[in-house]
Amino acid sequence: MARTLYDKLWDAHVVHQEDNGTALIYVDRHLVHEVTSPQAFEGLKLAGRRLWQAKTVLATPDHNVPTTDRAAGIVDPVSRTQVETLDANCVEFGLNEFRMDDSRQGIVHVIGPEQGFTLPGATLVCGDSHTSTHGAFAALAFGIGTSEVEQVLATQCLWQKKSKAMLVKVDGELPAGLTAKDVALAIIGRIGTAGGNGYAVEFGGAAIRALSMEGRMTLCNMAIEAGARAGMVAADEKTIAYVEGRPQAPKGDDWQQAVACWRTLHSDEGAPFDAVIEFDAALIKPQVTWGTSPEMVLSVEDRVPNPIDAPTAVKKADWERALAYMGLTAGTPIAEIAIDKAFIGSCTNSRIEDLRQAAAVARWAVAQGRRVASNVKLAIVVPGSGLVKSQAEAEGLDKDFLAAGFEWREPGCSMCLAMNADRLEPGERCASTSNRNFEGRQGQGGRTHLVSPAMAAAAAVFGHFVDIRGLMNEARQ
Amino acid sequence: MKPFTTLQGLVAPLDRANVDTDAIIPKQFLKSIKRSGFGPNAFDEWRYLDRGEPDRDCSGRPLNADFVLNRPRYQGASILLTRENFGCGSSREHAPWALEDYGFRAIIASSFADIFFNNCFKNGVLPIVLAADVVERLFVETEAREGYQLTIDLGAQTVTTPAGEAIRFSVDGESKHRLFNGLDDIGLTLLHTDKIKAYEVRRKAEARWLFQ
Numbered sequence: 001m002a003r004t005l006y007d008k009l010w011d012a013h014v015v016h017q018e019d020n021g022t023a024l025i026y027v028d029r030h031l032v033h034e035v036t037s038p039q040a041f042e043g044l045k046l047a048g049r050r051l052w053q054a055k056t057v058l059a060t061p062d063h064n065v066p067t068t069d070r071a072a073g074i075v076d077p078v079s080r081t082q083v084e085t086l087d088a089n090c091v092e093f094g095l096n097e098f099r100m101d102d103s104r105q106g107i108v109h110v111i112g113p114e115q116g117f118t119l120p121g122a123t124l125v126c127g128d129s130h131t132s133t134h135g136a137f138a139a140l141a142f143g144i145g146t147s148e149v150e151q152v153l154a155t156q157c158l159w160q161k162k163s164k165a166m167l168v169k170v171d172g173e174l175p176a177g178l179t180a181k182d183v184a185l186a187i188i189g190r191i192g193t194a195g196g197n198g199y200a201v202e203f204g205g206a207a208i209r210a211l212s213m214e215g216r217m218t219l220c221n222m223a224i225e226a227g228a229r230a231g232m233v234a235a236d237e238k239t240i241a242y243v244e245g246r247p248q249a250p251k252g253d254d255w256q257q258a259v260a261c262w263r264t265l266h267s268d269e270g271a272p273f274d275a276v277i278e279f280d281a282a283l284i285k286p287q288v289t290w291g292t293s294p295e296m297v298l299s300v301e302d303r304v305p306n307p308i309d310a311p312t313a314v315k316k317a318d319w320e321r322a323l324a325y326m327g328l329t330a331g332t333p334i335a336e337i338a339i340d341k342a343f344i345g346s347c348t349n350s351r352i353e354d355l356r357q358a359a360a361v362a363r364w365a366v367a368q369g370r371r372v373a374s375n376v377k378l379a380i381v382v383p384g385s386g387l388v389k390s391q392a393e394a395e396g397l398d399k400d401f402l403a404a405g406f407e408w409r410e411p412g413c414s415m416c417l418a419m420n421a422d423r424l425e426p427g428e429r430c431a432s433t434s435n436r437n438f439e440g441r442q443g444q445g446g447r448t449h450l451v452s453p454a455m456a457a458a459a460a461v462f463g464h465f466v467d468i469r470g471l472m473n474e475a476r477q
Numbered sequence: 478m479k480p481f482t483t484l485q486g487l488v489a490p491l492d493r494a495n496v497d498t499d500a501i502i503p504k505q506f507l508k509s510i511k512r513s514g515f516g517p518n519a520f521d522e523w524r525y526l527d528r529g530e531p532d533r534d535c536s537g538r539p540l541n542a543d544f545v546l547n548r549p550r551y552q553g554a555s556i557l558l559t560r561e562n563f564g565c566g567s568s569r570e571h572a573p574w575a576l577e578d579y580g581f582r583a584i585i586a587s588s589f590a591d592i593f594f595n596n597c598f599k600n601g602v603l604p605i606v607l608a609a610d611v612v613e614r615l616f617v618e619t620e621a622r623e624g625y626q627l628t629i630d631l632g633a634q635t636v637t638t639p640a641g642e643a644i645r646f647s648v649d650g651e652s653k654h655r656l657f658n659g660l661d662d663i664g665l666t667l668l669h670t671d672k673i674k675a676y677e678v679r680r681k682a683e684a685r686w687l688f689q
Contacts, residue, residue, distance in 0.1 A: 012684075015676040016669050022651040024669055026676055028687045036569065038510035049663070052673075064508065078508040078531050085510050122687060129568040129592060143592055145570035146512075147599035147662065155666040157673055161649060163591075193495055194562035194588060227565065229591045250686035258686045293495050314494050314560060321493075417567075419504045436566060438499045440522045 002268035004165045005234055006200045009140035009265075013123050015157055025160045027152050028122040029139075031108040032059040032095070034086040035419070036127030040150035041089040051093050052156040058117050059090050059097040062107045063419045067382050067409035070100060079420065093153075106385020106411040109133040109347035113217065114387055116246025120235045120262040125152055130347045130435065132223040135232035136216035137239055138265035140200075142229040163229065164274035166199040167267070170207040172282040177468045179357065180215035181349060181433070181452035183207065183279075184222035185287035189297040191277060196228030199275065202267060203233050207281035213242040214353035221348045225294040225435055234266035286468050288334050289437045289450040291322035296437070298334060300455070300467045306330035325439055326447050327427065335465050337449070340428040342372075342379040342460035343442070344406075344453050346416035349433035350384030352391050354453040358433075359397040361457035362404035364471070372405030373463030380407045380422065382414040406460065418443045431459035479601035480659030484582050485628040486555030489546055490619045496559060497566035498593060502575040506531055515571055516578030520546060550623045557584045558615055563604075564593025573600045583629050585636065587612045598652045599662065603631060605646045631657055 003011070016024040037059075044050075051057075064079035066072075074080040083100060090097035098105040104115070109130055112118040118134045124141040125131060127149040134141035148158055168187060188195070201223050203216070211219065216233045223231025233239075240259055243249045250258040267273075285299035296319070298305070307323065307330065310316035323330065328337070344350075344358050358381065365371060372379045381401050383389040389411055392398055398408045415422040416434035424430050424446025433456050434441075437448040451459065454468045506518045508531050517535040524547060526539040540547045546554070557576065563586040564572060573596045576584070582602060587609040589597075597604045607615070618638065619625045628637040631653060635643040655662070666673075681688050 012680075016672045018651060020650040022649070024666065024672070026673070026680070035507050039512040039570075042510070042512070047663070076508075082508050082510055119687065121684065127568060127570075129566065131568075143568035145568055145573075145592065145596035145599060147570060147596070151663050151666060154663050155673065157666050157669075159651070159662060159666070161651075193565055194590070197562065197588060197591060224566075227562065227590060250689070254686040254689070258684070261684060293497075317492075318494055417499075417504050419507065436497075436499070438497045438566060440503055441499050444503070444522055444528050 002271040004267040004271040004273060005138060005202050005232055005265060006140070006165045007271070009121065009123065010162055012121065013140065022159055022161055024157050025123065027125050027156055027158060028056060029117060029124040030057045030152050031112055031124070031126035031131070032057055032149070033063060033108050033128065034061040034082045035063045036146050037089065037149055038082065038085045039146050040153060041093065043150045044154060049154045051153050054094045056156065057095045058112065058115065059086060059095050060105050060108060060111060061086055061100055063413045063417065065100050065412040066420055067412050067414045067422055070410055103386040103390070106388065107347045107350060107413055109221065110350060110384030110388060113137065114246070114385055116243055116249030119243065120239055120265050125158065129224045130221050132229065132231045133217050133221040133347060135220040135223065135230055136213060137243070138232060138235035138262065140230060140232070143224065163200040164198055166196060166201045166228070166275040166277065167273040168201055168203050168277050168279070169205040170203065170279045170281050171205040172207055172280040174207050174210070174281040174284060175469065177454065177472045178284055178286060179452045179454070180211050180218040182284055182287045183281065184219050185289065185294065185297045185450060186284045187279065188222065188226045188294045189287070191226055193225060193293050193295045194227045196223060196226040199228050200230040200232065201226070201228040203231060208233055209236065212353055213238055214351040217351065218348055222435055235262045286455055287451065288455065288465055290326065290328060290334065291319065292325055292437055292439050294435070294437060294450060296322055300334050300465055302334055304328045304330055304332045304334065335467065338375055338429070338464045339431045339459050340375070340377050341424060341430040342376060342456050343415040343430055343432040343434065344380070344456050345382030345384070345414050346434035347384065348435045349453050350382060350388065352388055354433065355381065355383060355388070355392050355397050358453040358457040359400040361454050361461065361471070362400045362406060365404045365461040366400070370461055372460050375463045376460050378407070379405065379460040380409055380415065382409045383411045385411050404461065415442055417441060431456040431465065478599070478659045478661065481582065481601055481603050481631050481656045483628065483630045484555060485626060486582070487551065487553055488556045488558050488619045488625050488627055489551040489554035490616050491545055491557060491559040492616060494560040495562045495565055498564055498569050498572040499566055501564070501572040502569065503529070505529070507569060507571055512574060513578060515575035516580070519575040519579040520544070553580070555580055555582050556627055556629070557581045558612070558619055559584065559586045560612070561587045561609070563589050565590035568592045570596045573597045573602050577602050585612065585615065598656050601656065601659065603629065603656060605629070605636060607636070607644060607646060611644060
């Protein structure tokens with residue numbers, strides 16, 4: 001029978017099947033960070049349990065780490081304790097950890113792929129909802145809670161019910177200047193933040209195949225914002241080329257066998273999906289969120305919506321609350337919204353390709369005699385890992401950013417969720433390449449607009465949102 | 478884990494869709510390395526007028542009188558009634574920890590986000606999905622009558638109103654069994670140790686690179 005990619009990944013990992021549909025699923029890879037693991041390690045210690053397979057774990061601190069000079073350590077004592085607790089647990093349980101001062105440290109969802117720890121065909125989990133990112137490698141990857149972190153550490157397995165399968169098919173060619181971020185936001189705008197609830201989503205179609213691995217990671221990263229625990233893309237030559245030669249990738253004979261196996265990681269012709277949604281990439285425009293949920297998104301050509309146009313009474317109340325929180329008036333052109341801060345980073349958009357796109361805008365600005373606008377108090381660029389940072393510096397991107405007035409920081413989650421010192425103050429408005437515009441996400445009272453890296457950089461330079469397509473035309477002339 | 482069998486309790490209505498886990502427990506409280514004590518910071522940004530910080534005593538903080546859970550009639554509520562896609566966003570298990578520590582043992586909504594839904598069952602909290610029109614009716618009844626209580630029977634899979642109407646809900650058999658008996662997932666998994674080891678042997682033969 002024709003199987004979907006999700007079927008293939010699921011079938012290969014069933015250890016035990018209960019009659020009622022619940023299955024015990026084997027976990028190949030487990031990423032651990034400081035925020036969702038301390039209670040799991042404590043649980044193991046209290047029960048006197050050992051790890052099933054310590055070598056399947058890669059740990060790093062990312063949420064709490066400072067993005068400024070690290071020589072001083074972590075100033076906030078509560079954050080420091082959490083990072084030190086991770087370090088101590090990794091020593092006690094014999095886990096591979098990239099500590100804060102390791103050049104390979106970074107956001108879990110950036111370092112997994114970068115190290116070849118994330119592999120096609122694998123199951124990968126982490127106590128973090130954006131684990132869906134790794135599905136870009138035709139892996140089954142999803143976020144779990146701390147109780148499940150403890151269970152995977154102790155048993156290498158999870159109790160799961162199989163999700164339904166959804167195909168999001170994006171055909172056509174994405175216009176110049178648009179990115180996977182715009183595709184992700186456009187999808188969420190259409191299906192809503194609950195649209196993927198109960199589904200594992202496969203992204204397919206010509207526009208997805210045309211994306212780089214970085215783009216596919218951005219897209220799968222945002223699957224959770226559509227409510228889908230797992231997002232995935234079929235393996236192809238790009239997938240294999242990305243993995244080849246990475247420190248933890250298979251070598252020699254193993255490599256040949258692995259590649260042969262990975263070439264089967266796609267949905268078979270005619271495989272049945274429970275839902276299929278189609279998009280034309282050519283019609284997607286630069287996306288900007290206006291509210292407090294990623295589904296509250298429009299194109300940069302649009303105007304802030306009026307709650308009287310909301311489709312339901314519940315949505316109308318949501319929109320009214322969102323406009324009040326965001327300090328926006330219905331009818332205002334999106335392109336006239338002025339910002340106070342810009343954040344380029346996060347597990348969604350902090351990889352080398354993201355930084356190249358943003359740096360191109362910074363370079364253009366400098367060539368025009370422009371720099372970060374005077375109304376923008378802070379524009380920070382936070383690479384996803386130490387290795388992304390070194391690569392960017394080798395390409396001179398740091399100089400482009402600095403010359404245009406952006407700050408160039410150390411790697412971590414940073415202002416995506418403001419657990420470290422990088423945050424918005426009440427009322428501040430931010431153009432952000434992160435994944436969530438929830439109330440208070442980037443700091444209590446902060447107002448977040450989600451955009452692509454180039455759109456965030458352009459907003460920083462102009463002081464308000466601008467259409468990146470127009471800017472690109474200008475750059476070409 | 479605390480078993481869940483039946484619960485009769487006061488209902489508090491949180492009339493919002495897409496309540497995310499950042500709202501249920503804001504990020505600064507995730508710095509704790511403990512599993513308990515999150516209740517006073519549940520819905521912190523909606524509940525208080527000032528900025529909450531970890532380890533700060535909440536008893537003297539200024540309350541937001543407009544926030545529904547601060548109204549005197551809802552004090553002591555153990556059932557949270559809310560709207561679609563409750564618990565979306567971050568996977569933080571601190572969200573069910575905070576709700577449970579606050580006093581909620583059951584949450585009724587027309588839908589839940591997957592990870593949050595799963596996390597509830599690991600912590601003795603029962604998430605109940607009811608049709609949107611039934612949820613709407615419960616909102617009307619809860620707001621109309623002070624002291625409105627519901628009775629939840631997990632064994633019978635019913636929510637019973639004060640008028641005696643029993644509304645049936647579905648719950649997956651395995652999750653029900655574990656929650657009803659307060660069973661530990663890790664203990665249950667380790668009963669299958671032989672199968673896990675057999676899987677590893679089989680899998681190593683076909684995908685050796687995953688074990689190196």
